[in-house]
Amino acid sequence: MSFDDVTALQQRAAGLFTAEISPDWTIADKPNGGYLLAMLGRAAGLVGLHPDVIAASAHYLTTPEPGPVTIEVEVLRSGRSASQLRTSLQQDGRSCVQALLTTSRLDADSTAYWDRGVPAPGSLPMADCIRIPDRTPTGLSVAIMRQVDLRIEPGCLGFADGRPSGRGELYGWLALPDGANFDPCSLLYAIDAFPPATFEIEATGWVPTLELTGYVRALPAPGPVRILQRAQLIEARRVDEACFVWDVTGRLVAQASQLAGIKLG
């Protein structure tokens, strides 16, 4: 199923949508958090006056099951150049994800005025990177890896052999099903698509996202995107990670940070 299909919304009333979480976009039967945020981003783009999400901040309350969900959107402010919206994703009357979003209109012709540059050592073409398998070492299904083509550079794949590098970063590439192009909504998935960068520190179980903030900075060129996922601090059973997403031309198109739970520290 295409990304557009698995994030499709049915409008039920003003600011009220239903959607269906796909069982195929899951890790051990839990939907990916960026995939859920992309649904909220799509709803925000339909309700506000502006089509493109540029900032999204989500707090994850409880993990929904695959299946039907309800999405509510409330416009907080509509300006000339941006709309600000509050959204929530509910299942069986329970709020699962709450997010604040800002939408605007991204200009296909804009260019960077100033760029600090690539903070990552990654540089291999996608074909030289290793595709992540659809099963964890402990045998859990990572169904989403049968949908997307997610490849990690060999230089940060120590964890796959039980020998993490200790550097706490992962870099590589991501392509959508059938090589579909990325847009601001699917970039909200891209910022949470990679395995936890903590895999390159120490093996753990699930690293559930508590908070995820993403900025979409430009419309990406057609093709896959390059991603760097990097941990900064593990303390008190929580870890933060930064994420950078570049399009195939090397242009920085999205950035994110997240705070997640981890069974370390």
Next chain:
Amino acid sequence: MSFDDVTALQQRAAGLFTAEISPDWTIADKPNGGYLLAMLGRAAGLVGLHPDVIAASAHYLTTPEPGPVTIEVEVLRSGRSASQLRTSLQQDGRSCVQALLTTSRLDADSTAYWDRGVPAPGSLPMADCIRIPDRTPTGLSVAIMRQVDLRIEPGCLGFADGRPSGRGELYGWLALPDGANFDPCSLLYAIDAFPPATFEIEATGWVPTLELTGYVRALPAPGPVRILQRAQLIEARRVDEACFVWDVTGRLVAQASQLAGIKLG
């Protein structure tokens, strides 16, 4: 006035507070965005089951004036180890700031399990850094600089002489009035206290925060905090900045990212 005084809340009903934005905590008569977020953090700590903000994501709708405001807090979920809350700051019936927050209880005895380390070149003691004046080069009042003691290392002060380094980062120190200790609420101010890191790229007017996300990672030791503020990309009249805050012992206590408007690109 102490930070506690200028963020004091009066409870009016369950989840409803009034507060007073101090005219002294302003830049050109506009209250600092982190100061406003700290008020919301304080309210969240009073309403939820947990005292310490660990994650806060704010979208700024419109800038309130100094003077009375109303703060509303709604508990979204109360768990054993964390509470999740939705808050808003209103003035004259207008919503000015909306934020989602997660609160928990930070343990004074926790230690970092893994830390990438300091990403900044800054290293001078506070006494060797330069205090930021209380007036802009164009003559506007930066009243807040009479309240806090904010000092920048000479190595990133090129902008003060009209010769920005082009590196887009500022580092230095921050102390609260009367050397008061930082806590999770005042760290929400610290993550937005520094001048824009873009000053070390090119002089501009106001750089208004659109979205600000902060993570409080540990209870800081008594004393001032060290801060790094760093820009990554300026494009389409928006800039993102990352912020890191360490306590005097060199422990990473808070992190943040923000998206702001800028008259460049």
